[in-house]
Amino acid sequence: xxxxxxxxxxxxxxxxxxxxxxxxxxxxxxxxxxxxxxxxxxxxxxxxxxxxxxxxxxxxxxxxxxxx
Amino acid sequence: xxxxxxxxxxxxxxxxxxxxxxxxxxxxxxxxxxxxxxxxxxxxxxxxxxxxxxxxxxxxxxxxxxxx
DNA sequence: AGAATATGTCAAGTCTGCTTTGCATAATTT
DNA sequence: AAATTATGCAAAGCAGACTTGACATATTCT
Numbered sequence: 001x002x003x004x005x006x007x008x009x010x011x012x013x014x015x016x017x018x019x020x021x022x023x024x025x026x027x028x029x030x031x032x033x034x035x036x037x038x039x040x041x042x043x044x045x046x047x048x049x050x051x052x053x054x055x056x057x058x059x060x061x062x063x064x065x066x067x068x
Numbered sequence: 069x070x071x072x073x074x075x076x077x078x079x080x081x082x083x084x085x086x087x088x089x090x091x092x093x094x095x096x097x098x099x100x101x102x103x104x105x106x107x108x109x110x111x112x113x114x115x116x117x118x119x120x121x122x123x124x125x126x127x128x129x130x131x132x133x134x135x136x
Numbered sequence: 137a138g139a140a141t142a143t144g145t146c147a148a149g150t151c152t153g154c155t156t157t158g159c160a161t162a163a164t165t166t
Numbered sequence: 167a168a169a170t171t172a173t174g175c176a177a178a179g180c181a182g183a184c185t186t187g188a189c190a191t192a193t194t195c196t
Contacts, residue, residue, distance in 0.1 A: 001111075015172060029154055033175065038153060039180085043069075044111050046130045055123045062114045083142060097184055099144060106183060109152085 001039045002061040005030070022049040033058045069107045070129040073098070075118045091115040 009016065009019055016030040025044060033040050040060070049059045077087055086096040093112060101108050108116065108128070117127045 017172075025153095026155060028156085028174085032154085035174070037175090039110055041153060042107055042110050042113050042124075042128065043130070044153085046125075046133060056110075057114075058104055058112065062111070062118075064183090065111055065114060086141075094185060095143085096145090096186085100184085103144070105145090109183060112183085 001036065001064065002051050003033065004059050008059070012015065012052070019048070019051070022051055028058075069104065071101065072127050072129075073116065074102050076122075076127070080120065087116070088120070090119055090133065
């Protein structure tokens with residue numbers, strides 16, 4: 001799933017490590033989410049969005065689920 | 069995690085079975101989420117919110133994650 | 137009351153989110 | 167150029183999301 005996390009991190013000048021600590025996960029978890037290896041859980045998605053002062057929908061791209 | 073799903077379902081006169089089919093999971097999954105047995109995944113949370121025309125934040129209650 | 141529909145629950149299994157450790161390469165700093 | 171910091175990737179393991187199947191009780195319909 002595509003996300004705005006890399007852009008938001010760059011704009012805030014945060015490393016993966018710093019964001020990871022801020023939201024309570026490991027750096028590898030952030031890497032995996034950014035590279036699309038897997039999708040964040042709901043609580044983690046919320047913590048990340050909140051860390052940037054945004055809603056989940058503003059950070060994560062759900063367009064690949066649009067139909068079905 | 070608390071959710072507005074039971075209320076939304078009642079207002080829309082939908083059974084757990086009907087909502088489950090609409091969002092592509094089993095009835096037990098809806099039951100488990102409503103009774104707090106576990107938390108929905110991010111994609112499922114989005115499909116449920118979308119089914120009611122709402123945002124994820126309007127359907128799921130994140131107040132138990134407020135700090136940390 | 138009896139039948140049908142709706143909800144809760146339990147067990148076992150699969151799959152995915154996340155961790156830990158560790159290594160390789162890229163980018164930045166000194 | 168050398169050292170430090172940042173990112174990507176891989177394997178093994180644990181926990182949680184979700185499935186299937188089956189049963190029990192509750193609620194609604196006739």
